[in-house]
Amino acid sequence: MVLVALGFNQLIGWGPVGIVFALAIAGVSSAVAYWKSDAVALAMSRARPADPVEYARLHNLVEGLCIASGLPKPRVYIVADDAPNAFATGRNPRHAAIAVTTGLLDKMNRIELEAVVAHELSHIKNYDILVSTLAVTMVGVVAILSDIGIRALWWGGGRRHNNGGDRGSSPAAFLAVAGFVLLILSPFIAKAMQAAVSRRREALADMSGIEMTRYPPGLISALEKLRDDHTVVASSSRATAHLWIEHPIALDRDEGRLSRINRLFDTHPPLEERIAALREL
Amino acid sequence: MVALLILLGVVAVLAIVLVVMYNGLVRLRNRIENAWAQIDVQLRRRYDLIPNLVETVKGYASHERETLEAVTTARNMAMSAQGPAQQAQAENMISGALKSLFALSEAYPDLKANANFLNLQEELSGTEGRIAYARQFYNDTVYKYNTKIQQFPTVVLANMFHFNQREYFETDDGSRGPVQVSF
Numbered sequence: 001m002v003l004v005a006l007g008f009n010q011l012i013g014w015g016p017v018g019i020v021f022a023l024a025i026a027g028v029s030s031a032v033a034y035w036k037s038d039a040v041a042l043a044m045s046r047a048r049p050a051d052p053v054e055y056a057r058l059h060n061l062v063e064g065l066c067i068a069s070g071l072p073k074p075r076v077y078i079v080a081d082d083a084p085n086a087f088a089t090g091r092n093p094r095h096a097a098i099a100v101t102t103g104l105l106d107k108m109n110r111i112e113l114e115a116v117v118a119h120e121l122s123h124i125k126n127y128d129i130l131v132s133t134l135a136v137t138m139v140g141v142v143a144i145l146s147d148i149g150i151r152a153l154w155w156g157g158g159r160r161h162n163n164g165g166d167r168g169s170s171p172a173a174f175l176a177v178a179g180f181v182l183l184i185l186s187p188f189i190a191k192a193m194q195a196a197v198s199r200r201r202e203a204l205a206d207m208s209g210i211e212m213t214r215y216p217p218g219l220i221s222a223l224e225k226l227r228d229d230h231t232v233v234a235s236s237s238r239a240t241a242h243l244w245i246e247h248p249i250a251l252d253r254d255e256g257r258l259s260r261i262n263r264l265f266d267t268h269p270p271l272e273e274r275i276a277a278l279r280e281l
Numbered sequence: 282m283v284a285l286l287i288l289l290g291v292v293a294v295l296a297i298v299l300v301v302m303y304n305g306l307v308r309l310r311n312r313i314e315n316a317w318a319q320i321d322v323q324l325r326r327r328y329d330l331i332p333n334l335v336e337t338v339k340g341y342a343s344h345e346r347e348t349l350e351a352v353t354t355a356r357n358m359a360m361s362a363q364g365p366a367q368q369a370q371a372e373n374m375i376s377g378a379l380k381s382l383f384a385l386s387e388a389y390p391d392l393k394a395n396a397n398f399l400n401l402q403e404e405l406s407g408t409e410g411r412i413a414y415a416r417q418f419y420n421d422t423v424y425k426y427n428t429k430i431q432q433f434p435t436v437v438l439a440n441m442f443h444f445n446q447r448e449y450f451e452t453d454d455g456s457r458g459p460v461q462v463s464f
Binding site for chain 1: 312319323400403404406407410411413414415417418
């Protein structure tokens with residue numbers, strides 16, 4: 001959001017007013033996105049509330065884990081989809097929701113389902129939505145600062161030029177070019193940083209989930225089943241990919257330099273890595 | 282003049298720190314009470330589910346009188362138990378009796394297909410889970426509290442205001458031994 005505002009600013013070229021404008025847009029949009037994160041995520045996945053009688057087992061598992069962690073019980077939703085997956089959303093534990101696909105309910109047994117629910121509740125407990133929003137905002141601030149830096153150098157370099165002599169402007173020009181390159185790269189750097197933060201929080205949610213259930217084999221078994229299942233969630237999008245327990249969009253795992261760069265942008269650690277980490281417990 | 286102001290500032294900060302520490306200890310102590318009460322809530326839920334279960338099973342397997350009576354007796358004992366030790370013992374009896382009851386239901390396909398029975402089975406499973414998690418939460422809370430009142434500097438405040446160590450919920454009924462399974 002911040003970067004789009006920045007781009008807009010560049011085009012219009014309003015100078016300092018533009019920067020304030022960009023910051024304001026970024027601030028407001030981040031705040032709204034954070035406040036309404038649960039409604040947006042649920043609507044995008046076409047989730048519907050889970051009936052307590054029909055999905056008694058799911059509700060029982062969620063309640064049990066909420067007792068174990070001292071969290072208030074979040075709203076429980078179902079996503080009609082064959083791919084096994086689950087996500088959690090909400091700005092704080094009191095305004096949280098978790099959603100589970102029908103595919104997950106079919107393919108997992110009780111213990112595995114409990115492990116997945118524990119992982120999702122851990123996201124809520126660790127305020128991960130807040131963390132990702134902050135990460136997005138801070139990366140955006142860095143982009144804005146580099147934009148300011150470029151402008152300052154450009155104007156400063158220009159004035160020195162007018163006073164005669166090219167000697168003063170080469171380091172300034174170099175810095176300006178460097179700043180420019182950074183600005184152009186900043187969307188990618190931003191995405192990579194967001195993905196890195198997301199990966200850490202996913203690993204943390206795995207461990208926090210185990211802290212709730214005290215039973216690592218449950219989550220290991222669930223992750224192994226996810227690894228071996230290749231169905232893709234139909235009603236997800238790239239924007240909400242980071243919320244699910246496993247990346248919902250199919251990823252090609254071919255070797256090569258390009259795939260290593262791709263891996264920088266993975267929102268989840270590879271399943272093998274997660275399973276190995278859990279086995280060490 | 283400046284020295285006096287600095288002194289006042291230091292005293293004020295110290296006071297605030299002490300108040301925050303004290304309130305933290307009070308909160309933890311109350312959370313322990315809450316956690317203990319929550320265990321009882323879940324146990325009560327189990328007691329309330331059992332008569333319904335017994336009636337449903339009776340409808341299909343009325344001649345399995347022994348097992349059914351075992352469950353009912355265990356439940357009554359648990360409800361009238363005096364003191365935690367007796368209650369823990371009665372709770373274990375209930376768990377054992379319920380296990381036999383569910384094992385026995387394997388032999389009655391009509392019973393297994395009964396929606397009410399399946400519902401009750403799920404509810405009881407859920408309740409067993411909740412009881413276990415409530416006990417886990419109680420132990421976690423006791424751990425946090427005990428650790429806090431032992432650590433410096435809270436230990437000074439704790440001793441001053443008589444915040445005492447609390448005990449963990451432990452099972453000392455032989456359930457740590459190997460489980461016997463017999464068909």
